[in-house]
Amino acid sequence: MDDSLSLQTKPEIPWRLIGLLSLAAALWLLAYNTIQPLANWIAYTLLALPQGSRLGESLAFFFYDVPKIILLLGGMIFLISLLRTFFSPEQTRAMLGGKREGVGNVLAALLGIVTPFCSCSAVPLFIGFVESGIPLGVTFSFLIAAPTINEVAVVMLFGLFGWKVAGLYIASGLVIAILAGVVIGRLKLERYVEDFVWQIKSQGEGVVEKLTFQERVERSWESVKEIVGKVWLYVVVGIAVGAGIHGYVPESALSSIMGKQAWWSVPAAVLLGIPLYSNAAGVIPIVSALMEKGASLGTVLAFMMSVVGLSLPEAIILRRVLKPQLIAVFIGVIGVAIIITGYLFNWIM
Amino acid sequence: MKNVKILGSGCANCKRLEQNVRNLADKHNLQLEIEKVTDYAEIMKWNILSTPGLVVDGKLVSAGIIPNDQRLLEMLQ
Numbered sequence: 417m418d419d420s421l422s423l424q425t426k427p428e429i430p431w432r433l434i435g436l437l438s439l440a441a442a443l444w445l446l447a448y449n450t451i452q453p454l455a456n457w458i459a460y461t462l463l464a465l466p467q468g469s470r471l472g473e474s475l476a477f478f479f480y481d482v483p484k485i486i487l488l489l490g491g492m493i494f495l496i497s498l499l500r501t502f503f504s505p506e507q508t509r510a511m512l513g514g515k516r517e518g519v520g521n522v523l524a525a526l527l528g529i530v531t532p533f534c535s536c537s538a539v540p541l542f543i544g545f546v547e548s549g550i551p552l553g554v555t556f557s558f559l560i561a562a563p564t565i566n567e568v569a570v571v572m573l574f575g576l577f578g579w580k581v582a583g584l585y586i587a588s589g590l591v592i593a594i595l596a597g598v599v600i601g602r603l604k605l606e607r608y609v610e611d612f613v614w615q616i617k618s619q620g621e622g623v624v625e626k627l628t629f630q631e632r633v634e635r636s637w638e639s640v641k642e643i644v645g646k647v648w649l650y651v652v653v654g655i656a657v658g659a660g661i662h663g664y665v666p667e668s669a670l671s672s673i674m675g676k677q678a679w680w681s682v683p684a685a686v687l688l689g690i691p692l693y694s695n696a697a698g699v700i701p702i703v704s705a706l707m708e709k710g711a712s713l714g715t716v717l718a719f720m721m722s723v724v725g726l727s728l729p730e731a732i733i734l735r736r737v738l739k740p741q742l743i744a745v746f747i748g749v750i751g752v753a754i755i756i757t758g759y760l761f762n763w764i765m
Numbered sequence: 766m767k768n769v770k771i772l773g774s775g776c777a778n779c780k781r782l783e784q785n786v787r788n789l790a791d792k793h794n795l796q797l798e799i800e801k802v803t804d805y806a807e808i809m810k811w812n813i814l815s816t817p818g819l820v821v822d823g824k825l826v827s828a829g830i831i832p833n834d835q836r837l838l839e840m841l842q
Binding site for chain 1: 776808
């Protein structure tokens with residue numbers, strides 16, 4: 417056990433690990449650039465389907481998108497996780513301490529993107545923030561941004577819609593988290609926090625970890641395995657359905673029901689998204705195919721945010737610390753904000 | 766005998782951490798008294814922000830992560 421102590425005193429450059437990572441990056445790039453020709457080869461040469469046929473189009477789409485999205489998820493979640501090992505909820509709390517509302521809300525939403533967060537930890541995080549004196553509204557900005565701007569959703573939007581839509585999604589998520597936090601703060605809802613929360617007095621200093629580079633890499637690899645292991649099946653099924661729509665549904669078939677003209681499509685998309693919690697991986701490929709067939713961007717973004725950000729399980733978890741009135745305000749404020757975002761993008765695009 | 770507390774309200778990672786602790790205890794013949802703490806008022810006494818938390822002999826040694834086996838063993842010994 418003495419090794420670990422000596423490790424801290426002489427930081428060595430982990431050349432072997434750097435070499436391994438470079439090799440992995442090269443292989444990743446090679447694979448990423450091979451899948452398009454490979455998918456076409458499988459569909460049109462191996463299976464001998466005629467170019468332009470519906471089945472051929474659908475299959476080529478499927479064989480291209482599945483490995484592309486899995487590779488993107490693997491590579492980008494690794495990088496995002498690596499970045500996140502430099503952040504912790506404890507540091508975030510320290511940074512938010514003493515910040516006014518406004519500045520605090522903006523910072524909380526931004527930190528919500530990079531701080532490692534699992535909705536199963538929403539309760540200790542909420543109590544810990546509120547108890548250390550961080551305003552309720554600022555705490556909510558964090559609690560809205562962290563799950564909404566989620567790595568799987570962002571990576572898949574990037575892979576299937578491109579960087580512009582992924583960027584719009586992140587920006588809207590930030591704005592919603594900031595504004596919803598400000599509104600909740602202004603409403604002075606402290607009395608709707610369960611009483612036991614105010615009585616908790618934590619002692620202890622928490623733990624601060626010092627990680628070696630190797631441990632950061634190991635941990636990032638663990639989260640890649642965990643997340644990809646959890647979502648890959650949804651990705652495959654979602655892309656299969658999307659590929660079917662891509663090949664078989666006629667162009668602009670959906671513009672009358674999911675297009676800009678249909679004013680009710682945005683609230684309907686938000687309602688539909690609520691029960692689909694945590695299935696972003698399966699939903700995004702389908703939505704991407706729908707957009708190709710005439711669904712409008714605002715409706716699509718609103719749907720996505722509702723799937724990821726308005727989650728019933730998280731509301732149920734937070735019920736432990738929030739009275740029903742505050743849960744209702746929390747869901748209502750985010751719901752309205754998402755609907756406004758949807759209309760806004762339908763209107764400007 | 767060391768007292769080990771696992772702080773967390775039944776999340777998947779809390780269960781994994783408990784399993785890892787038990788496996789290590791078996792493998793290295795550690796005498797541990799393992800306790801699960803699921804009540805938030807109790808959990809928050811250790812001032813953690815993410816679960817699972819691991820407390821050894823009344824001292825918080827890790828929070829929010831599942832330490833790798835090597836680290837975990839150091840914490841438990």
